[in-house]
Amino acid sequence: MKLIHDHSAPDDAARRRAVPPVICYPVEGLARPDMAPFRAARAGWTKVAEVLVPARKARCFAVGAGQFFRITSVEGPQVGDLNLWSAVDLRERFYSGKTRALHGTHLSTGDRMWSSFPFLRPMALITDDALDWYGFDDFGGAVHDVIGTRCDPYTHNLLSGGGQYHHCCHSNLTCALADWTGLPLREAEGHVHYVLNVFMCTGFTRDTGQYFMKASPVRPGDYLEFFAEIDLVGGLSACPGGDCSAEHSSDAARCHPLLVEVFEPVAPPSGWVAPVVNGYDRSHGR
Numbered sequence: 060m061k062l063i064h065d066h067s068a069p070d071d072a073a074r075r076r077a078v079p080p081v082i083c084y085p086v087e088g089l090a091r092p093d094m095a096p097f098r099a100a101r102a103g104w105t106k107v108a109e110v111l112v113p114a115r116k117a118r119c120f121a122v123g124a125g126q127f128f129r130i131t132s133v134e135g136p137q138v139g140d141l142n143l144w145s146a147v148d149l150r151e152r153f154y155s156g157k158t159r160a161l162h163g164t165h166l167s168t169g170d171r172m173w174s175s176f177p178f179l180r181p182m183a184l185i186t187d188d189a190l191d192w193y194g195f196d197d198f199g200g201a202v203h204d205v206i207g208t209r210c211d212p213y214t215h216n217l218l219s220g221g222g223q224y225h226h227c228c229h230s231n232l233t234c235a236l237a238d239w240t241g242l243p244l245r246e247a248e249g250h251v252h253y254v255l256n257v258f259m260c261t262g263f264t265r266d267t268g269q270y271f272m273k274a275s276p277v278r279p280g281d282y283l284e285f286f287a288e289i290d291l292v293g294g295l296s297a298c299p300g301g302d303c304s305a306e307h308s309s310d311a312a313r314c315h316p317l318l319v320e321v322f323e324p325v326a327p328p329s330g331w332v333a334p335v336v337n338g339y340d341r342s343h344g345r
């Protein structure tokens with residue numbers, strides 16, 4: 060007789076495990092952007108803004124719809140945590156979970172950053188990635204993930220037995236958004252969300268499925284480039300983990316600044332149309 064807690068594999072376990080996976084969201088219904096007009100639109104563009112994000116700090120920046128922005132490694136290997144908000148409504152913000160479901164665990168050229176419900180439209184399109192050569196390494200690691208959350212002082216407190224560390228990306232982004240908007244700190248904190256981990260090299264261990272990080276392959280001069288589909292406010296934190304080769308939530312890692320540059324093209328990419336908010340009627344069947 061089987062004990063109630065005996066979860067030994069059933070006779071057909073192998074057959075059940077052998078069922079092939081299906082892609083959750085076949086993206087054939089999403090037109091893959093033709094990148095040529097976006098590349099062409101760079102010719103003769105003008106740099107209209109530049110922000111140097113200091114090590115272990117964050118800064119906000121504005122990018123208009125139809126403009127490009129680049130995040131560039133300067134001085135040394137450094138990862139960045141990126142938040143995006145609609146410039147007209149902070150409730151519309153980057154939705155990393157849905158972006159992951161649509162594009163996979165790590166983003167590169169041709170992938171879009173999608174916004175939260177009920178908006179669910181492209182906020183930005185990645186138009187160039189200097190690290191696109193990296194792919195997936197033998198550990199299952201890749202660059203620019205949408206699986207991590209952002210380093211934060213609450214998890215640090217939990218895991219360190221009560222430690223107080225104030226320069227996690229979560230706190231940095233909170234302070235940067237408070238400075239940018241004039242919102243009180245606690246109100247600004249509520250708008251900080253799951254990030255795109257720019258330049259960070261991450262994956263899941265094959266044996267235990269744990270989230271891992273390893274030294275970023277980024278070097279000074281490498282960049283990730285975006286096209287803004289709507290008017291954006293960006294927030295970028297130069298993570299206290301530096302290149303994330305060892306740890307974060309401390310002042311031990313070597314950290315470097317990150318450069319954000321905003322470019323105005325001579326003309327919008329041909330064929331580009333600013334995306335409207337999602338077409339679902341929000342009746343939910345009632």
Ligand SMILES: [Zn+2]
Nearest residue numbers: 210228298299
């Ligand atoms: Zn961080």
